Amino acid sequence: MATGDEEVKSLSLYNRTSTLGGIYFLLLVNRMQMHYFILIMPVYLVHPYMVWGIVAMGLLSHLNLMMMSKWFTSSYAAKGYQGFLQLFGKRTVQVFAILGFLLILLKISIITLGYVEMLHNFIFPSMDKRWLILIILLISLYVASHGMENTLRFVVIAFLCGAWISVMFIPFFFQPDANYHDLYPLIPTEWSGQSWQGLLFIWSAFSGPVYLVFMVPWLSSNKKISKYLVIGNMLSIMEYLLLFVASVLFYGSYYLRKIDFPIGYMGSYIQTSGLERIDYILISFHMFNYVFDISILLLCFYGAGRIFMRKMKERTTRIGFWSSWLVILISIILMDQWLWQTVPGQNMLLNIQIWISSCIYLLIPTILFTAVKRKERM
Amino acid sequence: MEQYDPQMKIHQMSTWLDELKQKLNHMDDAEIIEHKIGTSASVHLLYIKTLIDPERLNETIIQPLHRSACNSLSSCITNAKVSEVLSFEDAEQKIMQGFILLNDSVNDQWLGVQLENPLGRAVEPSQTETVIYGAKDSFSEQIDKNITMLRRRLPITTLKTESFTIGSLSKTKVVLLYIDGLTNPEFVSLARKKIESVDFDQFLDSSQLAAFIEDHNHTVFPQFLQTDRPDACAYALGEGKLTLLVSNSPFALIAPITFFHLIQSPEDYFLPWPVASFLRLIRYGSFIVSLTMIPFYVALTTFHYQMIPLPILFVLLESRSKLPFTPFTEGLFMIVTLEIIKEASLRMPTKTSQTLGVIGGIVIGQAAVEAGFASKVLIVLMGISAIAFFLVPNYQVTKSMVLLQILLLILASFLGLPGIVIGLIGILAHLHALTSLGQPYLAPIAPFYGKDWNDLFIRGPLIWMKTRPNYLKPLRKWRQEMKK
Numbered sequence: 001m002a003t004g005d006e007e008v009k010s011l012s013l014y015n016r017t018s019t020l021g022g023i024y025f026l027l028l029v030n031r032m033q034m035h036y037f038i039l040i041m042p043v044y045l046v047h048p049y050m051v052w053g054i055v056a057m058g059l060l061s062h063l064n065l066m067m068m069s070k071w072f073t074s075s076y077a078a079k080g081y082q083g084f085l086q087l088f089g090k091r092t093v094q095v096f097a098i099l100g101f102l103l104i105l106l107k108i109s110i111i112t113l114g115y116v117e118m119l120h121n122f123i124f125p126s127m128d129k130r131w132l133i134l135i136i137l138l139i140s141l142y143v144a145s146h147g148m149e150n151t152l153r154f155v156v157i158a159f160l161c162g163a164w165i166s167v168m169f170i171p172f173f174f175q176p177d178a179n180y181h182d183l184y185p186l187i188p189t190e191w192s193g194q195s196w197q198g199l200l201f202i203w204s205a206f207s208g209p210v211y212l213v214f215m216v217p218w219l220s221s222n223k224k225i226s227k228y229l230v231i232g233n234m235l236s237i238m239e240y241l242l243l244f245v246a247s248v249l250f251y252g253s254y255y256l257r258k259i260d261f262p263i264g265y266m267g268s269y270i271q272t273s274g275l276e277r278i279d280y281i282l283i284s285f286h287m288f289n290y291v292f293d294i295s296i297l298l299l300c301f302y303g304a305g306r307i308f309m310r311k312m313k314e315r316t317t318r319i320g321f322w323s324s325w326l327v328i329l330i331s332i333i334l335m336d337q338w339l340w341q342t343v344p345g346q347n348m349l350l351n352i353q354i355w356i357s358s359c360i361y362l363l364i365p366t367i368l369f370t371a372v373k374r375k376e377r378m
Numbered sequence: 379m380e381q382y383d384p385q386m387k388i389h390q391m392s393t394w395l396d397e398l399k400q401k402l403n404h405m406d407d408a409e410i411i412e413h414k415i416g417t418s419a420s421v422h423l424l425y426i427k428t429l430i431d432p433e434r435l436n437e438t439i440i441q442p443l444h445r446s447a448c449n450s451l452s453s454c455i456t457n458a459k460v461s462e463v464l465s466f467e468d469a470e471q472k473i474m475q476g477f478i479l480l481n482d483s484v485n486d487q488w489l490g491v492q493l494e495n496p497l498g499r500a501v502e503p504s505q506t507e508t509v510i511y512g513a514k515d516s517f518s519e520q521i522d523k524n525i526t527m528l529r530r531r532l533p534i535t536t537l538k539t540e541s542f543t544i545g546s547l548s549k550t551k552v553v554l555l556y557i558d559g560l561t562n563p564e565f566v567s568l569a570r571k572k573i574e575s576v577d578f579d580q581f582l583d584s585s586q587l588a589a590f591i592e593d594h595n596h597t598v599f600p601q602f603l604q605t606d607r608p609d610a611c612a613y614a615l616g617e618g619k620l621t622l623l624v625s626n627s628p629f630a631l632i633a634p635i636t637f638f639h640l641i642q643s644p645e646d647y648f649l650p651w652p653v654a655s656f657l658r659l660i661r662y663g664s665f666i667v668s669l670t671m672i673p674f675y676v677a678l679t680t681f682h683y684q685m686i687p688l689p690i691l692f693v694l695l696e697s698r699s700k701l702p703f704t705p706f707t708e709g710l711f712m713i714v715t716l717e718i719i720k721e722a723s724l725r726m727p728t729k730t731s732q733t734l735g736v737i738g739g740i741v742i743g744q745a746a747v748e749a750g751f752a753s754k755v756l757i758v759l760m761g762i763s764a765i766a767f768f769l770v771p772n773y774q775v776t777k778s779m780v781l782l783q784i785l786l787l788i789l790a791s792f793l794g795l796p797g798i799v800i801g802l803i804g805i806l807a808h809l810h811a812l813t814s815l816g817q818p819y820l821a822p823i824a825p826f827y828g829k830d831w832n833d834l835f836i837r838g839p840l841i842w843m844k845t846r847p848n849y850l851k852p853l854r855k856w857r858q859e860m861k862k
Binding site for chain 2: 153285
């Protein structure tokens with residue numbers, strides 16, 4: 001155990017006291033797929049026949065997760081960093097770490113900016129967004145400071161406090177003005193570039209669990225893992241479908257494309273005799289998801305930084321961890337100032353994120369699957 | 379460790395009498411009696427008369443010595459436990475614990491006879507955890523009596539007790555109880571290690587011991603369950619937990635516990651399961667209501683007027699129209715006032731505290747509204763919140779909750795509803811990182827133990843609870859003998 005000054009500076013972020021069971025795979029897959037994209041999904045999909053797009057991409061995601069489960073159950077995965085070294089060599093892992101560092105930075109930035117945009121639009125239109133960014137990052141820092149194992153376990157709380165939100169949209173299926181004709185055509189009469197973009201968007205929305213690849217040492221990997229991965233993915237498909245169909249029923253395809261945050265505005269139409277504007281509660285509670293996501297990514301970000309700075313043999317330090325957090329904070333604020341505040345800038349960032357997350361969801365499982373198979377043959 | 383040398387021991391023991399006399403100097407209640415046996419031998423009796431039972435001293439030691447019908451000193455004393463004293467420190471400690479020290483000059487031997495004055499009170503019902511059904515007895519300050527109560531409930535040889543003495547001034551006896559072959563040895567050795575490492579001069583209550591051996595010092599949440607109910611302790615022992623009894627304290631410490639134990643009541647297990655589950659859900663609901671209701675009011679009135687339906691908004695505006703304070707100041711003022719009233723009523727005699735309750739609850743509440751210190755709506759919410767507080771059975775948690783309520787109030791005044799959610803995330807993350815005797819505080823939610831959920835938010839039928847809680851890693855998982 002560290003003592004004195006050393007104890008003040010060091011921080012046990014990646015310690016492992018026990019491994020987490022299969023249920024965590026299920027919850028992690030589900031929660032990591034329910035982030036910012038799900039709130040803007042209806043804007044990108046619009047046409048009712050995209051229901052099949054969600055199902056098709058979901059099934060493809062199943063295949064991808066099955067491929068990833070091969071990695072989870074391999075002996076390399078349990079070794080963590082050492083496993084990657086054995087597979088790819090030091091230099092390649094460092095290159096991957098630099099790429100990962102940038103990708104995680106982009107992902108954290110976009111999900112934070114997206115959520116802050118929601119908070120700003122719906123709850124605090126007059127507040128400076130930078131304060132909201134700071135507060136969300138501070139609470140994420142607090143959650144992440146308890147270490148990878150605790151943060152991974154936090155997924156149960158994130159699930160319990162966040163999953164019920166989707167259930168609140170079920171009544172939209174049974175409202176008197178819900179026009180089921182809006183769900184037609186279910187077979188596309190025409191196919192455009194926008195439709196392809198929609199499919200790409202769905203694929204990228206499913207890409208969250210790709211980061212699980214780096215968390216296997218904390219998770220218990222056995223042969224039944226694929227079952228949990230598939231259930232988690234299935235749960236996400238159902239949530240995607242529920243929210244998308246509800247929004248099509250509520251707005252219709254024509255109006256759907258004109259609204260920025262369809263899910264958010266739908267929430268504002270939920271009323272009870274004691275409270276109105278339930279969307280305030282829904283948007284606030286959605287923060288559980290974001291904080292969890294950002295915390296996990298923050299730990300991955302610091303981990304990637306340690307790899308490319310060749311600090312893996314040294315202990316984790318508070319200074320290093322807080323510096324990583326500061327880098328994220330500064331980059332989000334700069335991104336907000338320079339790009340996010342304009343529509344083209346915002347679209348550009350979203351498009352970059354869609355393309356990048358789609359690519360990594362396609363590449364990482366394939367690369368790992370191939371590398372493990374090749375090594376096993378050798 | 380020092381080598382045992384009989385010669386050295388005899389030499390040392392001969393000087394003990396003088397040293398003890400010196401130690402007992404200026405103690406009016408210390409007595410040293412010399413009693414002749416036969417012609418040459420003499421026996422010295424040393425004791426503190428306020429600590430011993432004089433009647434038993436007479437029956438057990440003085441009269442047999444007078445009869446002088448015994449060969450050795452230890453054979454004279456037949457109706458009390460006699461133990462040999464092997465060190466001067468032991469002699470000093472024993473005399474201060476109500477032992478009679480006897481110096482057998484013939485055999486160069488020091489003996490200790492425990493004749494402690496039983497200063498106990500009668501067995502009374504629990505004052506802190508009252509139940510309608512269930513046992514009415516509670517622990518007292520006498521540690522041996524408390525162990526008896528547990529042994530009567532668990533008459534098994536596997537119920538082990540280990541004694542420790544802590545506190546350089548108080549010499550407090552601590553007894554660690556666990557069921558051998560059931561409780562995970564990891565907990566026992568951790569508890570043993572923690573107690574042995576305690577270094578402080580005075581321990582007057584079990585809560586002080588808890589403060590020294592808990593895993594996290596900087597938290598408002600207790601990591602040991604303090605209870606004065608022997609049935610609760612016996613149930614905990616049977617589940618695979620361990621119990622600590624501290625002399626002169628009527629409260630036992632149970633560990634490892636989870637956060638959910640603090641919301642559960644012993645009565646949950648005495649009622650039919652649907653009733654118990656309903657009451658438990660109400661208790662959880664009350665916990666959330668008491669914690670968030672006032673912050674929610676502040677968030678709504680400060681930031682989110684749109685959430686309030688128009689008819690209620692009119693009532694609220696009318697109620698707040700003459701107030702000079704912000705909702706935050708108003709809320710904080712009422713929370714602090716309520717705490718003052720609660721604390722005052724606890725410290726006063728029972729009859730006065732009832733009057734105080736009436737004055738506090740009705741007169742001050744009414745006057746606060748009329749004077750423009752608080753709105754009527756807030757007084758109503760305050761009343762609901764205060765009553766909801768009392769549903770939480772653990773006193774320590776209710777005290778901690780006030781601090782958390784103020785924290786949420788501050789966050790709500792700055793950030794409205796998102797502020798409350800940020801506070802809740804912070805509280806849950808904090809709880810999530812806590813451990814009780816090394817075990818996670820939020821189990822069975824995180825880490826997730828699905829099978830333990832039948833005794834979490836609902837209390838499932840007892841016949842379904844065939845296994846002991848998984849998070850306790852008991853050595854015997856099944857509660858049924860057949861499945862053992």
